[in-house]
Amino acid sequence: MCGIVTAIATNNVVPVLLEGLRKLEYRGYDSAGLAVLSGELTRLRSPGRVADLTALADASQLSASIGIAHTRWATHGVPSERNAHPHISGGLAVVHNGIIENFEAIKASLQARGYVFTSETDTEAIAHLVHSKLQVAPDLFEAVRLATNELIGAYAIGVLAEADPFRAIVARRGSPLLLGVGDEGMYAASDMAALLQVTRKVVYLEDGDLAELRRDSYRIMLADGTPVEREMHLSSLSADAVELGLFKHYMQKEIFEQPQALANTLELISGGAGISPLHFGARAPEVFDGVRRVLILACGTSYHAGLVARYWIESIAKIPVTVEIASEYRYRDSVPDADSLVVVISQSGETADTLAALKHAKALGMDRTLAICNVPESAIVRETALRFITRAGPEIGVASTKAFTTQLAAFALLTLALAKLNGRLNDADEERHLTALRHLPVAVQKVLELEPEIERWAQRFASKEHALFLGRGRHWPIAMEGALKLKEVSYIHAEAYAAGELKHGPLALVDKNMPVIAIAPADELLEKLKSNLQEVRARGGELYVFADAGSEIPESEGVHILHMPEHYGMLSPVLHVIPLQLLSYHAALVKGTDVDKPRNLAKSVTVE
Template identity: 90%
Template sequence: MCGIVTAIATNNVVPVLLEGLRKLEYRGYDSAGLAVLSGELTRLRSAGRVAELAVLADQAGLSANIGIAHTRWATHGVPSERNAHPHISAGLAVVHNGIIENFESIKLSLQARGYVFESETDTEAIAHLIHSKLATTPDLFDAVRLATNELMGAYAIGVLSEADPFRAIVARRGSPLLLGIGEDGMYAASDTAALLQVTRKVVYLEDGDLAELRRDSYRVMLPDGSPVEREVHISSLSADAVELGQYRHYMQKEIFEQPQALGNTLEMIAGGGSISPLHFGARAPEVFDGVRRVLVLACGTSYHAGLVARYWLESVAGIPCTVEIASEYRYRKSVPEADTLVVVISQSGETADTLAALKHASALGMTRTLAVCNVPESAIVREAALRFITRAGPEIGVASTKAFTTQLAALALLTLSLAKINGRLSETDEADYLSALRHLPVAIQKVLELEPQIEAWAQRFASKEHALFLGRGRHWPIAMEGALKLKEISYIHAEAYAAGELKHGPLALVDKDMPVIAVAPADELLEKLKSNLQEVRARGGELYVFADAGSEIPESEGVHILHMPEHYGMLSPVLHVIALQLLSYHAALVKGTDVDKPRNLAKSVTVE
């Protein structure tokens, strides 16, 4: 959510700032802007895409050795040029990600001192607050430090000042920010992808850190002003990993990267590997010992992964599992139990609600925590006792695809590890599960080969305004994920139900204009699902059924069947969701929506 790029170098940084913003577009935004120092402070802003900002910069002939840039996702104030960042206070410019919870009291105090506000944002209060500190603390670094000590909420900020043109100041709490160490300068950004153009050497700032950037040096300090060393990492990402390549959209690219992503995630069991708690870290045997229940905390797509895992954990490992929406969990009184394994799931590892829920669970005494995440140095990974890095690679499209399926792979390994610890996994079963996991990339590739048939389906119902998704058992969450994908990127209103719930209300919506998409694996609930599908046909509803081989659901008028390549038992949800991802993608293409950057949404949700 939002993106920051800061640069100070020996060469012109404007192209670096703009390219960095382009690489951060996936995070979601509705306006963009930049400010540079070249004798005086120059600011450009656009209530639109980064491409529009680049045109303005080109028309202005902008060139400078130091600058800050930002993409904004509106929180305080409507999307507009007036509310776009950077915000200025008498020659001082600020960009900011996050939400300042006490900005209204800060604003009132500053207005009483004569400061005039031109926007509706909380960020402008930061700019004026820092400027006010300069009256008694002439050093810019100290002024930023004192100002951030008064801020409540989440922030990552970049600061420039006309009066101090040879350095930039950055700070973070709650929102991600990292430094880039280049040969020609120093940089900061919300995401490594923005800096791959200039360096792979990065420093991940911790909560509360402030950093001063000069052309040939940097220093990091704590909120009390004391210096601190942070480790320099060499990013494993390559510039090619975040390029579109042969694909039309990042979402399409990431759907088709899933065989490789699953192979990478499951590398530890390739060949002669076996199921082991050590997949989750050296302390895992100690943490897993005595676990009597599992609590999964997640949001959005990751929440759906947790719902699938609940079926696995209870049926295979014999462990009770509760799955909660992270944004709701910490706002109700719950009953903590020390023998609970708390599993938090997040693609970015910076999801504000999930991070807060993890901290809340730990504060309640539930310290057996595991993070399933795609970003090794993220806040959630650092906070948890154990971690499993999914190795999906960078996911640029806002609608999650390969992050979801690699989360499912991680949760399947967790299920089998706990089952083995509990004596519920025989050698024969372990061998069968390992074989199925190793075969997943091949099975996924076969599903991807169904794309032409799925595309034809998308053409048929993309003109509809509503859709209903049905599933049963462990495929009900997959129906939920399919509905989420369709509404995210095609803007077709879609809902998902456990198929047995049809007659308890949703059946009233079914008619010839309400397509019904059903997930129909050849499992123990298939006959029940067939009865539910008959209920739809009896009301004139048109069915689109993703059926396993052997499901024996005949195609007829109003009943369209797509046969999946093979039945995959416990791991069947992984295959079925890929078909639903393709369906949503092609429906969005027909409707002409912005597939990778759907309206009103952000990739990394770093505010509550």
């Protein structure tokens, strides 16, 4: 959601800014812009794509050694050139991610002092506010510090001033921002992917940090003006990791990366290693000791992972589990339990609702916290007592795929660790589960080989406007994830139901124009599911069934069967979600939608 790139170097930074924006396109945006200093302040903005902004820069032969750039996802004001960033105030330019909650009060105060607003954005209030502070504190760093102390809400900002052409100022609170230390200059960005072109040396800013960037140095300050040091890291990402390679889209690439992502995530149990609470941090034995309940907080796809985990943990570890949508949890009167393990899940580790829910739980005295996340230095990881880092690698496609399956792998390990601590896992069962987990990447690879058949199914979906997904037990959340994926990338309206609920309302929707996708693993609920499928056929509904070998569901007119390579017991949800991802991807291709950047959506949701 929005993206910032800032650069000051010995060479022309315009290509760096534009390439950085291109790498941040996955975050979702509707306009793009940049501002550079080369004698004077020059600003270019486009309500279209980064490619349109690049064309403007090429046409103007823009060149400069310092600049800021931005992709905007509209919050305040419609997508348009006048609302696109950067925003300017008297020779000063600002880009901003996040939402300023008190911008209307700031705007009214500034207007009373003669400032004229030309956009509908909250960001323009920041530009004018910083400019006003320069009148009383004629130092750009100090002016930004004073301005940010008046802001309420979430922000990551970058600031340039025509009168101060040898440094850029950045600051963050609530929205991610990191510094890049390169051989030719200093950089800042919302995501490491934007900076891999120039450096792998990174410094993660903490909430409340401000930083001054010069060509050969940087310094960081707290909001109260106190200097502070932050550790430098060497990113393990490579530029190749965020390139498409031979694939058509990032979503396709990331679906096919799942065997390797799972193998990487499960590497700690390779070579005969067993289940250990230490997989989740050195303090895990202490934190897990005496846990009576588990509270899982997440949004979207991560929420579905939590729903699967509820079935696993309650069934195997025998610990009651509550799964909450993070955006709802902190706005209701819940009953805190200090003996609950609070598990937060986020691919980016910067999901605003999940981070806020975590802080709310901690404020209620729930300090046994665990993050399951794909980004080691993210805000959520830094806020929890324990963490499990999924090793999915960068996920660029907005519709999450490999992040989801690696989250499930993490939950499988957590389930077994809790069961072992509670005396619910004997040696034989532990070895059985470990064998299944170690084989999981191979099993997923076999499912991916079903792509040609799934592609043929997808052809039938291009003309559909609605779809119904059914699942039972631990596969009901997988049906929910399948429906979400289809909605996200193909814009086909889809709903998921526990199959037993079919006759309690959704059956009214079923007719020959409503495709019904069913997940039919060979488990204890299979016979119940078969009865639900008969109800669909009796109403003329067309069935598409993902069935395990041995499910014994015959193919017939109106009943299409795709046989999964093998039944996988507890881990079956990991396998069954793969064909649903492929079905959504290929249906979107047939419909011609923007698979990697679906309309109205952002990859990293860093505002409420």
